Amino acid sequence: MPPRSISLLGPQTRRPNLVSAVEALSSDGSLASDGSSASDGRLAVITAGWQERELEIEELDEHLGRATVNLALYRRSDELFARSPELLEGLWKSRAVLEQIQAAYTVQLSGALDAARTLLSMDVDDGVSITDYQDDAIAVVRGIDEHHFARLTTVHAELEAQQGYDTHDDVLRHREELREALAGCSGLLVAGGHVLVLLNRLRMFDLAGSVGDLPVIAWSAGAMAVSERVVLFHHSPPQGHNNTELAAPGLGICKGLVPFPHAARRLEVHDPKRLSLLARRFAPDQCVTLDHENRVDFNGSQWSGTGARRLTESGTLEPLEVVCP
Amino acid sequence: MPIAIRRFERGEKTVESIDAFLAEHEFPLVEGAQVTFVYRGEADAVTLQHFIYGLPTSQQFRRVSETDLWSLIVELPPESRVEYKLGVRHGESSKWIRDPLNDKLARDPFGANSVCTTSGYTEPDWAQVDPEAPQGTLETITIPSAALGDDRTVTVYTPARFRTTRRYPLLITHDGPDFVNFASFGTVLDNLIHRLEIAPMVVALTHPGARNKEYAAHRPHAQYLAEELLPVMEERYPLTGTPDSRCLMGASFGAVASLSAAWYYPGLFQRLMLLSGSFAFTDIGTHERSSAFDPVVEFVNAFREEPGLPAEKIFVACGVYESLIYENRSLVPFLQAAGLDVKYFESRDGHNWENWRDRLRDGLSWLFPGPLWMVYE
Numbered sequence: 001m002p003p004r005s006i007s008l009l010g011p012q013t014r015r016p017n018l019v020s021a022v023e024a025l026s027s028d029g030s031l032a033s034d035g036s037s038a039s040d041g042r043l044a045v046i047t048a049g050w051q052e053r054e055l056e057i058e059e060l061d062e063h064l065g066r067a068t069v070n071l072a073l074y075r076r077s078d079e080l081f082a083r084s085p086e087l088l089e090g091l092w093k094s095r096a097v098l099e100q101i102q103a104a105y106t107v108q109l110s111g112a113l114d115a116a117r118t119l120l121s122m123d124v125d126d127g128v129s130i131t132d133y134q135d136d137a138i139a140v141v142r143g144i145d146e147h148h149f150a151r152l153t154t155v156h157a158e159l160e161a162q163q164g165y166d167t168h169d170d171v172l173r174h175r176e177e178l179r180e181a182l183a184g185c186s187g188l189l190v191a192g193g194h195v196l197v198l199l200n201r202l203r204m205f206d207l208a209g210s211v212g213d214l215p216v217i218a219w220s221a222g223a224m225a226v227s228e229r230v231v232l233f234h235h236s237p238p239q240g241h242n243n244t245e246l247a248a249p250g251l252g253i254c255k256g257l258v259p260f261p262h263a264a265r266r267l268e269v270h271d272p273k274r275l276s277l278l279a280r281r282f283a284p285d286q287c288v289t290l291d292h293e294n295r296v297d298f299n300g301s302q303w304s305g306t307g308a309r310r311l312t313e314s315g316t317l318e319p320l321e322v323v324c325p
Numbered sequence: 326m327p328i329a330i331r332r333f334e335r336g337e338k339t340v341e342s343i344d345a346f347l348a349e350h351e352f353p354l355v356e357g358a359q360v361t362f363v364y365r366g367e368a369d370a371v372t373l374q375h376f377i378y379g380l381p382t383s384q385q386f387r388r389v390s391e392t393d394l395w396s397l398i399v400e401l402p403p404e405s406r407v408e409y410k411l412g413v414r415h416g417e418s419s420k421w422i423r424d425p426l427n428d429k430l431a432r433d434p435f436g437a438n439s440v441c442t443t444s445g446y447t448e449p450d451w452a453q454v455d456p457e458a459p460q461g462t463l464e465t466i467t468i469p470s471a472a473l474g475d476d477r478t479v480t481v482y483t484p485a486r487f488r489t490t491r492r493y494p495l496l497i498t499h500d501g502p503d504f505v506n507f508a509s510f511g512t513v514l515d516n517l518i519h520r521l522e523i524a525p526m527v528v529a530l531t532h533p534g535a536r537n538k539e540y541a542a543h544r545p546h547a548q549y550l551a552e553e554l555l556p557v558m559e560e561r562y563p564l565t566g567t568p569d570s571r572c573l574m575g576a577s578f579g580a581v582a583s584l585s586a587a588w589y590y591p592g593l594f595q596r597l598m599l600l601s602g603s604f605a606f607t608d609i610g611t612h613e614r615s616s617a618f619d620p621v622v623e624f625v626n627a628f629r630e631e632p633g634l635p636a637e638k639i640f641v642a643c644g645v646y647e648s649l650i651y652e653n654r655s656l657v658p659f660l661q662a663a664g665l666d667v668k669y670f671e672s673r674d675g676h677n678w679e680n681w682r683d684r685l686r687d688g689l690s691w692l693f694p695g696p697l698w699m700v701y702e
Contacts, residue, residue: 011701011702012702013457013702014456014457049700052488052490052491053486053488053491056488192700192701192702193700193701193702194696194699194700195699195700195701196699197699220701220702221700221701221702224701232698232699234697234698237522237697237698238522238686238687238690238691239690239691239694240694240698261701262701262702265520
C-alpha cells in the first residue's frame with residue numbers, strides 16, 4: 001500500500017487552485033482518474049465547516065467540472081441531534097468544558113507571550129546579551145502550549161468517551177455509511193470554514209479511521225483540521241486579543257506542519273519578531289503560510305510547496321521547498 | 326532645519342523657482358507638526374476655511390514677497406484629518422474653492438472639500454473596493470408610514486451569499502443614502518463581512534424626510550422605526566429577530582434619532598452606534614445653538630434626568646475637532662453610570678462623513694463581531 005498523498009491549499013474563494021491540485025494528484029497516480037478504478041474517480045467532499053451552507057456545493061462542483069460525493073457531516077449531526085437530544089446536550093456540555101479550559105490557558109498564555117514579545121523587542125547596549133532570557137521566555141510559552149495540548153488531548157478523549165459515540169447505534173450507522181461512501185471514492189476533499197465545528201464533526205464520525213489511505217486535499221480550516229495541532233491566529237483583529245493559541249488536537253493526518261491559511265491578511269508578515277516567535281514556538285514543526293493559489297504536497301515522505309512559504313526562526317518568510325516531517 | 330517654505334522664501338524667487346518648489350512637494354506640506362498650505366495666483370487675500378472647532382475658522386495666508394505665491398503654516402497634531410477650502414478674494418468678490426494643489430477630496434451632500442492628513446493617519450484599506458470581496462445587494466423598498474403620514478423609502482443591503490435559510494442581525498441606518506455615497510458604506514460592509522470581522526447582516530438604509538424635525542427626538546419617527554419599519558423588515562427578510570440583534574445607527578442628528586428611538590422603546594433595540602451625536606443639553610438656562618436643537622435639548626435633558634436602560638451596548642464616537650465633542654464626552658460617563666456597556670472613540674477629525682466612515686470597523690465589529698477567530702475559508 002503506497003503512503004497517502006496529501007495536499008494543503010489556501011483559500012478557495014476567488015482564484016481557486018483546487019483543480020490543479022486534483023490534476024497533480026491524478027497525474028502522479030495518487031488519484032485514480034475517471035473510469036480507471038472501482039471508485040470511478042469520484043471525489044468525496046466534506047464541507048461541514050460551512051455549517052448550514054454545507055450542502056451548497058454547486059460552485060465547488062462547477063469549479064471541479066464534476067459532481068462530488070458530499071459526505072454531509074453537518075446534516076448527519078443535525079439528524080443525530082434531532083433523534084438523540086442527549087447527544088446535543090453532551091456536545092454543549094463538552095463545549096462548555098473546553099471553553100473553560102481554553103480560557104484558563106489563554107490567561108496563562110497572555111502573560112507568557114507578553115514577556116516573550118517584550119524581551120524579543122528589548123534594546124540592549126553593545127556587548128550585552130539577553131538571549132538566554134529570550135530563550136527562556138519562549139521555552140515558557142512552549143511549555144504552556146505543550147501542557148495545554150496534552151490536557152486538550154486527554155479531555156477530548158474523555159469527553160468523547162462520555163458522549164458514547166463509539167457505541168451509539170445511530171452514530172455507528174452513519175460511520176458505516178461514510179466508510180462505504182469513501183470506499184467508492186478515489187480521494188477526499190476537506191473544505192474550510194469554522195474549524196472547530198469541522199473538527200468536531202470529523203471526530204464524531206471518525207473520519208480519521210474511515211479515510212484509510214485515500215489521498216486528501218484540504219484547504220484553509222480543512223488544512224488546519226487535518227494537521228496535528230489546530231492553531232487559531234490573527235495578528236490584528238478589530239476586537240479582542242491577538243495571541244495565537246492552540247485550540248485542539250487535529251486529526252493528525254498531516255504531520256510536521258502548522259498551517260496558517262490566509263496569512264497575508266491575518267499575519268503581520270512584515271514583523272520579523274512576531275514571525276520569529278511563531279516559528280520558534282511551534283518548532284520543529286514548520287509554520288507554513290497558505291494564501292490564495294498556494295499549495296503544499298506530501299508525497300508520503302516529504303513536503304514540498306508551490307507558493308507556500310515557511311516562517312523561519314529569524315523571522316523571515318522563505319519558500320517551502322522540501323521538508324521531511 | 327527650517328521648513329520648506331522658509332527655505333524657499335530665502336532663495337531666489339522666479340517663476341521657474343516657484344514652479345520647481347511646487348513640483349518638488351505635495352501640498353499641504355506636512356513637516357512634523359507644521360503644515361504649510363500654499364496657494365498660487367493673483368488675489369487680494371487668501372484664507373484657510375476649515376472646520377476645526379477650537380481654531381479660528383478663517384486664517385489668513387501670507388503672500389511670499391515679490392511672488393503670486395501665498396502660504397499659511399498651521400500646527401496640527403499627528404493622526405489628524407482635516408477638511409478645508411481656500412477662500413480667495415478679489416476686491417469685493419470672494420469665493421471658496423478646493424485647494425488646486427491638492428487632489429485629495431472628501432465628498433459630502435454639499436459638494437466636496439479638500440483633505441489634509443498628518444502623519445499617522447491612514448485611510449483604511451477596508452474602505453477601499455476589494456476585488457476579492459463579493460458585493461452585497463441593494464434594493465429599494467417603500468414603507469407606508471401612518472406615523473409620519475406618507476410613504477418612506479428604504480434601501481436594503483443584503484450581504485453576498487445571502488440565504489433565506491439563514492438568520493441575520495438588522496442594522497437600521499439613518500441617512501442611509503449618504504452613508505453609502507459619502508462613507509463608502511456598501512464597500513465597507515462588503516469588505517468587513519468578507520474579512521469575517523463583522524457578522525453578515527441586513528442593513529435598512531433609511532432615507533430621511535424632514536430631517537431636522539424627524540431626527541430631533543421626534544416620537545412619530547421613533548414610532549415609524551419601531552412599529553412600521555421593523556415589522557416590515559422582519560416579515561420580508563430572514564432576521565434573527567431578537568433585541569440584541571437589532572441596532573440603530575446614525576450620525577449627528579441621526580444619532581439623536583437613534584438614541585431617542587431606543588429610549589422611547591427601551592429594550593427593543595439593544596445595540597446603538599452613535600457617531601458625532603448632536604446631544605446638546607443644558608444644565609441651566611437656554612442653549613446657544615439653532616432652534617432646530619430645541620427638541621434635541623429637551624430630549625437630552627429628559628434622558629439625562631431618567632436614562633433607564635435604552636440599550637445594552639452603545640458605541641459612541643466623536644471627532645475632537647467638532648463642536649460636539651463636549652456633548653459626546655459628557656454623555657459617555659453618564660451612559661456608563663446608567664449601567665450600559667459603552668465603547669467610546671475619539672479621532673482627530675471633524676463632523677464629516679469620512680470620519681464616520683473611519684469608525685465603522687471599530688463600531689460594527691464590536692456590536693456585531695464576525696467569526697474571524699474560528700472561520701478560515
